[in-house]
Amino acid sequence: MKSIYRQFYYKLIIATSLFIIILSILFYGYTRSMIFESLNHSLLKDAKLILKISQSKNVNKNNFDIITHQGVSVDIVKIKHKIKSNSKYYEIEENHFVDFLYPFSKKEFKYIKITKNINSSIEMLNKIFNNLFLLSFGGLLLIVLYAFTVSKTLLRPIIQITNELSDMNEHSLDKIKHKNLPIEFHSLANSINSLTNRIETYIKFKKELFIGAAHELKTPLAVMKLKNEVTLIKKRDIEKYEETLELTIKQINDMNKMISSILDIGRAEGAQFEKPEKIDLVQFLKRKTNDYRMLSSQKNITITFYSNVNYLYILARITLLNQIIQNLIQNSIKFTNHDKAIAIKLEKTKEAIVLIIIDEGIGIKEDIDLFEPFKKIGVKSGVGLGLFLAKNAANSMGAKIELKNNKDKSKGTIATISLPLSLITISH
Secondary structure, eight states: OOOHHHHHHHHHHHHHHHHHHHHHHHHHHHHHHHHHHHHHHHHHHHHHHHHHHHTSSSOOHHHHHTTSOTTEEEEEEEOOSOOSOSEEEEEETTEEEEEEEEEEETTTTEEEEEEEEOHHHHHHHHHHHHHHHHHHHHHHHHHHHHHHHHHHHHHHHHHHHHHHHHTOBTTBOOOOOSTTSOGGGHHHHHHHHHHHHHHHHHHHHHHHHHHHHHHHHHHHHHHHHHHHHHHHSSOOOHHHHHHHHHHHHHHHHHHHHHHHHHHHHHHHHHHTTSOOEEEEHHHHHHHHHHHHHHHHHTTTOEEEEEESSSOOEEEEOHHHHHHHHHHHHHHHHHHBOTTOEEEEEEEEOSSEEEEEEEOOBOOOOTTSOTTSTTOOOTTOOOOSOHHHHHHHHHHHHTOEEEEEEOTTSSSOEEEEEEEEGGGSOEEO
8 A cells, every 4th residue: 555655755756856847947948048149139239230330431450350359250141042040050079159140232142141159158058057957956855855854744643643543442532632733634633533422422322222221121031030930939819820921921022122122223223334315305204294193193193294395305324214203203202192283394404404303292301311222201111212223323324313392382392303414415
C-alpha cells in the first residue's frame, strides 16, 4: 500500500520542481529575447546612421569609424531575392556573429550589411544559464527539505489521531482532544468523538441487555421452579395443578416475548447491511397508519396521519424503518386510554425529514433514559426492549429519536424521529 506521506512528499517535490524549471525557462527565454532585441535595436540604429551619413555631402572615414569599431564591419551588398529576416545568427570557429541587413537602395537591390561579433552577449547568456541552473539545483534541495518538513508537519495531526485511536479499546474510549490539533482537523475529531460516544453507549447498552436478559429470564424460571416444587411436595386437588400449569404457561409466554424482542435486536443489527429500497415515505406511512387502525380500534383510539408534502421518495432500509415506527406506535396505542387519539405527522424541512407521533397517553418521566434496555413505563405488560430496539434502529439509519411530554395537554407523549437530509438519498 502506498504511504500518504510519501505520496504528498513526492507530489510536492514534483510540483514545486516543475514550477521552478518552468519559471527558469521562462526567465531565460525572456532574458535571451531581450538581449537579442536590444542587439537588433542597436544594429538598426547603426544602419540608419550609416544611411544618413552616406547621404551627406561631407562623408569621410571618420564618420564611419564611429560605427565600425572593434568587432563590427560594414559593407554594401546586393541581394535580389526577398529577405525573410533582417538578422542572421551564425557561428564560425567558436565565434558568434550576427549579420544585420538594412535597405540602402531598393531600386538597385542594395543593402547595408553590418556584421558584429556577439561573443560577449553569448557569454552573458551562458553565465545567466549557469547561474539559473545552480539556483534551480539549490532550490530543488530546499524544496526536498521543505517538502519533508511540511509533510511531517501536516501528517502530525493524523499521526496523533491514529495513535489515540490505536490506544482505544472497549474499556477505554477516551475522547480526542482538540487542543493540539489544527482547526481543519476539528470536524474529524468531532466525528470520531461522536462515533466513540455511540460505541460507548452501544457497549453499555449491550452489557445492560446481557445482564438484564439473564435477570429477566432467571426470575420467571425461579418462579416456575419454586411453584412446581411446592406443588409436588404433596398431592393436591386438580385445580392446584391447573393453577401451577397456567402460571408456568404465562411465564413461558413472557419469556417468549423477551426472546422475540432479543431476536428483533439481532435482526436490526443484520438489517444495517440490508440493501436500501426506494419508497414513497408518504404512501408508506399511510399504509402503516391503516394497518395500526385495526389494533387501535380495540380501544376505540383514532389514528390520523398528516404530511406537509404529497410525496417523498427516499432510499431506506425497510426493516429498520419498520422497527422504529412499529415500536413507537405500538407504545402509543398501549399507553393511550380508550376513546383517545393518536396523530402521526410527517414534515420535510430544509435540513431533515421529521416524523412526529403524538398520543394522549399517560406521559413519561423525562428524567429517566427510557431507551435503556428493560426500562418499563407504567404497569403495562412488556419486556422493556421496544424503545431500546427503536433507538438502535434509528442510530443505524443516522436518525435521532426524542421523547417528551406533551406540554399542550395535561397528558400525552410526543415522539420525534429526525433524519438529516445529508444522511439520506432522496430521489425525485
